[in-house]
Amino acid sequence: MFQIMKAFGPVPSRRLGHSLGINNIPPKICTYSCVYCQLGNTINMQVERQNFYKAEELAREVKQKVREVKEKGEPIDYLTFVSDGEPTLDINLGREIELLKPLDIKIAVITNASLIWREDVREDLRKADWVSLKVDAGSKEIWRKVNRPHKSLELKAVLDEILQFASSFNREIITETMLIQGINDNCEEIGKITDFLAQLRPVKAYLAIPTRPPALKKIKAASESAINIAYQIFSQKLSNVEYLIGYEGNAFASTGKVEDDLLSITSVHPMREEAITELLKKANAEWAVVTRLVEQNKLTETEYQGKKFYARKLPR
Numbered sequence: 001m002f003q004i005m006k007a008f009g010p011v012p013s014r015r016l017g018h019s020l021g022i023n024n025i026p027p028k029i030c031t032y033s034c035v036y037c038q039l040g041n042t043i044n045m046q047v048e049r050q051n052f053y054k055a056e057e058l059a060r061e062v063k064q065k066v067r068e069v070k071e072k073g074e075p076i077d078y079l080t081f082v083s084d085g086e087p088t089l090d091i092n093l094g095r096e097i098e099l100l101k102p103l104d105i106k107i108a109v110i111t112n113a114s115l116i117w118r119e120d121v122r123e124d125l126r127k128a129d130w131v132s133l134k135v136d137a138g139s140k141e142i143w144r145k146v147n148r149p150h151k152s153l154e155l156k157a158v159l160d161e162i163l164q165f166a167s168s169f170n171r172e173i174i175t176e177t178m179l180i181q182g183i184n185d186n187c188e189e190i191g192k193i194t195d196f197l198a199q200l201r202p203v204k205a206y207l208a209i210p211t212r213p214p215a216l217k218k219i220k221a222a223s224e225s226a227i228n229i230a231y232q233i234f235s236q237k238l239s240n241v242e243y244l245i246g247y248e249g250n251a252f253a254s255t256g257k258v259e260d261d262l263l264s265i266t267s268v269h270p271m272r273e274e275a276i277t278e279l280l281k282k283a284n285a286e287w288a289v290v291t292r293l294v295e296q297n298k299l300t301e302t303e304y305q306g307k308k309f310y311a312r313k314l315p316r
């Protein structure tokens with residue numbers, strides 16, 4: 001049976017240090033089907049919030065994972081909702097954050113922001129310490145091309161309500177903009193995104209490119225020169241712009257249960273071959289574990305930009 005781990009890692013994160021991931025959405029339910037999504041095409045596209053798991057059950061699993069990680073002496077800087085889909089689709093998100101607060105670890109949510117026009121979603125996000133919002137487009141046409149949103153969504157409502165949310169949130173907001181060759185990497189679109197971000201004034205505006213295999217094979221990352229130009233345009237109006245195009249490193253933590261670790265991490269975060277080698281070394285395990293998981297069809301091996309990646313095979 002396909003078992004979903006609700007807590008995984010910690011995984012190394014450029015933005016969050018040692019981030020223990022919380023996967024509160026079954027694969028793969030999202031409001032978008034981004035062309036570059038590292039989880040593949042969206043299986044269930046929906047905008048209705050839903051009760052996926054019991055909040056208490058999810059919190060119990062996360063607390064258990066935190067205990068295991070701490071027993072191993074591994075640090076945790078953030079508990080991060082980063083899901084097999086869009087985390088705000090989970091109607092229990094706010095309750096889950098409240099249940100995890102006593103752990104006294106900062107809580108982050110990485111969201112595509114598409115449901116932020118809902119007051120209950122804004123209320124849930126206000127409980128977090130750090131929120132990352134996706135802003136890949138400033139115009140409707142490009143938004144539809146890059147994020148392929150649910151047909152009931154409106155870009156204007158999303159952008160207007162991001163600003164509304166920011167005015168009532170006094171902790172950290174960062175933004176992520178994924179640049180895709182030939183879609184949103186032109187100066188006109190970058191200019192529109194910049195104008196919006198200049199109103200929002202995030203603590204940091206990240207410019208990213210796909211570093212893991214995308215949902216659509218033909219999709220290509222923006223070229224170095226396009227990213228460089230985007231950086232220059234962003235920097236004219238924004239004070240803190242950073243690239244998010246490098247590799248996060250190999251510091252994946254092991255809780256000793258190497259198969260569980262591999263399956264739970266790769267379900268959200270495909271791993272490079274060398275990162276897996278490091279993880280196996282920490283757990284005193286051999287590469288045969290990976291070979292077995294590939295043979296059992298639980299892991300898939302993909303080549304991208306000359307590197308081998310391993311990702312969790314999702315149920316179809």
Ligand code: SF4
Pocket residue numbers: 030031032033034036037038039042084085086112
């Ligand atoms: S990248 Fe995020 S928002 Fe886009 S389809 Fe994948 S999970 Fe959904």
